[in-house]
Amino acid sequence: MARTVIMDTIKKDESATEMSVDGIVKAFAVIDNGTTPSIEKSLNISSLNDIGIGQRGLNFTSGMNDASYGVVGAIESGADDIHVYRNKTVNGYEARIYDSSSGVEDTPMTTSVLGDLA
Amino acid sequence: MDGIDQLITAEINALVAGGREDVTKRDAGKSLLKKLKNEHLFLRILIAKKCFEPVVSKYRIVYEDPADPDEPCRIVAPDPNWLASALEGGVLPDIQPYIDDKDTERNWYQEMAELGFANVNTNFFWSAVGGAKHPYAEPIDPMTEEEAIEYLLMKDVPLHVWRDYEGNREIFKMVPVEMVPKETTFRDAWQIKQENIDEHITN
DSSP: OHHHHHHHHEEEOTTSSSEEETTSOSEEEEEEOSSSOEEEEEESEEEEEEEETTEEEEEESSOBSBSOOEEEEEESSOTTEEEEEEOOOSSEEEEEEEETTTEEOOOOEEEEEESOBO | OOHHHHHHHHHHHHHHHTTOOSOOHHHHHHHHHHHTTTSOHHHHHHHHHHHSOOOOOSEEEEEOOTTSTTSOOEEEEEOHHHHHHHHHOSSSBOHHHHHHHHHHHHHHHHHHHHTTOSSGGGOOBGGGTTOOSGGGSOBOOOOOHHHHHHHHHHHHSOHHHHTSOOSSSOOEEEEEGGGSOSOOTTGGGOOOOOHHHHHHHHO
16 A cells, blocks of 8 residues: 555656656755755755855756756845855756855755756 | 655564564665665655665865866765765665766767757756666665765766866865865865875975
């Protein structure tokens, strides 16, 4: 019975090669901003890439089918801060935290991905 | 309780019914992963996340990107759930399918550029080129942490850094986390120290 639940939810679509797993996030990460940035919690992430101040890259363990996936991000503090993403690929993407007055800055962040897996 | 929890509980019950005592989630996870070795990697990742304790790595990979010589060096930190999967085995595929997939993607971009298509960077999709190899590649056995870091270098550091670079700078290193400076005032100017190479040249 339990196996039926899984197989109903996760299956390979024979008409294409992408993975159909409806209704669940394909990756997420809660990123701490200690002296060296690290991942507190995650799903389907192989590594965190510290690119520079306020810039983080995330790599997927199981890649996406294409770069047209949704990224949702939030940051912990600062009313003027915004989270943006760039350089999306099937293997991962980069996130930046901008402060409206000082440019990029380091702050804890969460980020998640919705879309089709390869 | 979601579907993955139900699978794990069913596996624990099956192991107990088969005569095993003191069955843990980890035991059930390892048993389940053997049965699911031909399933999609994402399913194994979901099971591993539920069954294995995350492991914080004592290493980092530091690299410079020769395609962006003015940028500071990058520091790659392994994900704790990923490292747990690497150390337990039965989850991650061999590294070669990942490398093959990266080559396929890169060749596609090069072909599109040679054909003169503008703005091709967002158009690559696996279903147009026959699918990626890594999601259905057979999982491999447990690795040591050092082997896992080397695997991660080949998986998450660009090919033109660790495989195709022909210059004489030392552009990547695997280092203990203590070697990464904690003072980040000048983070955007960090580069890999070329001390060892200089010594080698002068000697």
